[in-house]
Amino acid sequence: MPSDSFQTSTSHSTATAISTDQKDFSDGNPLCIDELPTPSLVLDLDLFEANLQKMSQDSKNSSIQLRPHAKTHKCPEIAKRQIEAGAIGLCTSTIYEAEVLANSGIHGLLITCEMIGLDKAKRLINLTRNQPDTLSVIDDHSHANFLNDIAIKEGVRLNVLIDIDPFGRRTGTTPGDQAFNLAESIMKLPGLNLQGIHSYSGASSHVVGFTERKAHSEKVMEGPIESFLRMKKAGMPVEILSGGSTGTYNIDPFLSEMTELQVGSYIFMDVDYQIIGGKNGPVYDDFKPSLTILTTVMSKQHSDIATVDAGIKGFATDREVGPEIKNLTGIKYQFGGDEHGILHLEKPSQEIKLGDRLEFIVPHCDPTVNLYDYLFCRRGEMIVDSWPISGRGHR
Numbered sequence: 001m002p003s004d005s006f007q008t009s010t011s012h013s014t015a016t017a018i019s020t021d022q023k024d025f026s027d028g029n030p031l032c033i034d035e036l037p038t039p040s041l042v043l044d045l046d047l048f049e050a051n052l053q054k055m056s057q058d059s060k061n062s063s064i065q066l067r068p069h070a071k072t073h074k075c076p077e078i079a080k081r082q083i084e085a086g087a088i089g090l091c092t093s094t095i096y097e098a099e100v101l102a103n104s105g106i107h108g109l110l111i112t113c114e115m116i117g118l119d120k121a122k123r124l125i126n127l128t129r130n131q132p133d134t135l136s137v138i139d140d141h142s143h144a145n146f147l148n149d150i151a152i153k154e155g156v157r158l159n160v161l162i163d164i165d166p167f168g169r170r171t172g173t174t175p176g177d178q179a180f181n182l183a184e185s186i187m188k189l190p191g192l193n194l195q196g197i198h199s200y201s202g203a204s205s206h207v208v209g210f211t212e213r214k215a216h217s218e219k220v221m222e223g224p225i226e227s228f229l230r231m232k233k234a235g236m237p238v239e240i241l242s243g244g245s246t247g248t249y250n251i252d253p254f255l256s257e258m259t260e261l262q263v264g265s266y267i268f269m270d271v272d273y274q275i276i277g278g279k280n281g282p283v284y285d286d287f288k289p290s291l292t293i294l295t296t297v298m299s300k301q302h303s304d305i306a307t308v309d310a311g312i313k314g315f316a317t318d319r320e321v322g323p324e325i326k327n328l329t330g331i332k333y334q335f336g337g338d339e340h341g342i343l344h345l346e347k348p349s350q351e352i353k354l355g356d357r358l359e360f361i362v363p364h365c366d367p368t369v370n371l372y373d374y375l376f377c378r379r380g381e382m383i384v385d386s387w388p389i390s391g392r393g394h395r
Contacts, residue, residue: 036376038296042383044290059261065087065261072264074369090108094394110136135240139163152190158193166221166224183238194237208275213247221255289361311340325343325360333360
């Protein structure tokens with residue numbers, strides 16, 4: 001969205017940088033998007049709500065439950081909307097994310113990373129005491145014994161899932177005998193309540209090509225599914241098989257025994273997901289990119305280069321793909337430092353001028369969101385709300 005002039009696009013910068021974070025939108029008075037400081041994290045509510053409803057409807061059609069992953073947004077307001085759309089709860093990666101959501105009244109929390117260490121264990125105990133349906137994961141006998149001892153001492157029974165590694169060698173016990181033996185051990189520990197299996201194949205979610213992605217997920221999930229069935233046959237009270245991702249949302253519901261999906265990125269989407277290909281074509285467009293970074297052209301001293309005010313501290317840099325400019329073509333983004341992004345104006349579809357406001361689709365939504373304090377929510381060209389990203393960082 002180019003500005004009419006440099007003066008117009010910068011006239012609000014100092015005042016807005018102070019006021020927008022503190023603005024109470026309950027007064028019904030929105031802001032023009034040009035009043036935002038840059039860089040800002042912007043959420044298109046129309047696209048976000050369409051993504052939310054599509055996933056909700058697809059899960060109902062597939063008869064599978066949703067427990068979306070809050071690591072994507074770390075935002076209680078979004079979690080509430082996911083619950084309202086039919087989710088049974090939320091997943092989190094950290095105990096802090098879980099605490100933030102619990103304090104906002106969100107139930108059905110599954111912490112998908114092992115709570116190792118005394119600090120995390122005590123916080124898990126406190127969380128479960130306040131919300132008895134909280135779940136966490138275990139992949140080791142010593143960890144099970146550790147949590148059991150603390151749970152008994154504190155008078156709380158912890159609900160646990162066995163974390164089974166389907167492929168990635170990141171966390172999780174091996175499917176088969178190791179997983180079954182761990183389940184047998186947990187069944188003997190009075191402080192733990194075994195409820196099922198957690199098995200997330202992150203490697204499957206970004207396999208390029210729908211057919212190839214489907215084959216990958218089906219193959220790597222064979223072991224966790226067989227382990228789940230074996231535990232059931234042995235009479236263990238396993239009811240949950242939790243996994244899946246946005247990339248396999250239309251694959252994993254049809255795997256035998258899968259009970260819930262941990263989809264996350266579907267609400268926002270990013271460049272990295274767009275390139276994996278969809279069921280009906282080379283571009284993954286099942287869900288639309290609702291999340292952008294609003295930037296300003298801060299320097300234009302060359303005919304073939306412009307500089308925007310969002311660099312390494314504005315976008316996650318963990319992917320090979322970079323930010324993609326929205327609604328413009330013929331421009332390539334390059335990281336230029338902490339606060340600088342270099343635009344190579346190869347064949348720009350419109351002239352780029354000093355002071356222009358440009359939006360970018362992010363390379364990877366989860367860690368990009370973690371860089372910002374607020375989501376600014378838009379309807380058209382107006383900012384109608386701001387949602388705190390309360391669960392960002394580690395505490």
